Amino acid sequence: MTRYLAIDDETLRALERHETIAHAIPRRDVRDLHDAYVLYDPDDPDPFWNRMVSLRWPSDPAAFDRRLTEALALFALLSRTPHVWPSPVHSQPADLVGRLLANGFGDAGTGHVMVLPEPASVPPVRPTELGAGVTLTAIATAADAREGDLDDIGLVLAESFGAPPSRGPELAADLRLTLDDDRVLLALARVDGEPAAVAKATTFDGFTYLSSIGTREAFRGRGLAPLATRHALAAAGGGSRWAYLGVWSGNEPAIKVYERLGFASLGESPDLLLE
16 A cells, blocks of 8 residues: 655645756756746657646636636647646645636646655665676766767667657767756666666756666566665755655556655646647
């Protein structure tokens, strides 16, 4: 059974702001609308990079409808599909999801936001925990990367998330730009020199956002993703008050892995696209 943790609205808003800025690195825009944040990619129309989050809208029906009309007009101005990620808790109004569904939005999938208070409590990976042939590398800047590291991470990400192998070089090029930002760090696990698993940590303002956690199919079942995640947390430093990540509902193996590291769910929320 999934473990849950309560969180106050101020902290959740800070977390949602943090995640939006993290996703904006290195070349996307963030707009603070005061009652929501908008992530916008001027080059890529994929809804993942173009969304509205952390909505705190009025509950009065007329005021809500007016705010929704303004939001839809903004997406139209940006030539992007209207896309909303509701908060797992504390959305305003409380029936936000129901109102958006009634206005033509569809649920594209539900996920957990999982948080870890005091991430320094997660112990660094000990050499004795590494299996035969397993190595871990932390890459904080492009200069830290050895020749081929970023291409290998691009390969891991493409295979882990079912993208065509041709996406690997594109992802590697994006990682080179991302590592120009000192808030970002990558952890790479290799097995006998072969790239196997990866995790990404974006740290600032007291939060660490963990993302791009994946393992190539040939190396699954060895616990490499948790090792890469712990290595990324340790290398990112102990100054964060919170670490957090997202995981799809129903992915029980991943949820259990993160719970063993100390994470707990804030709750589930749908991914809403206007149909």
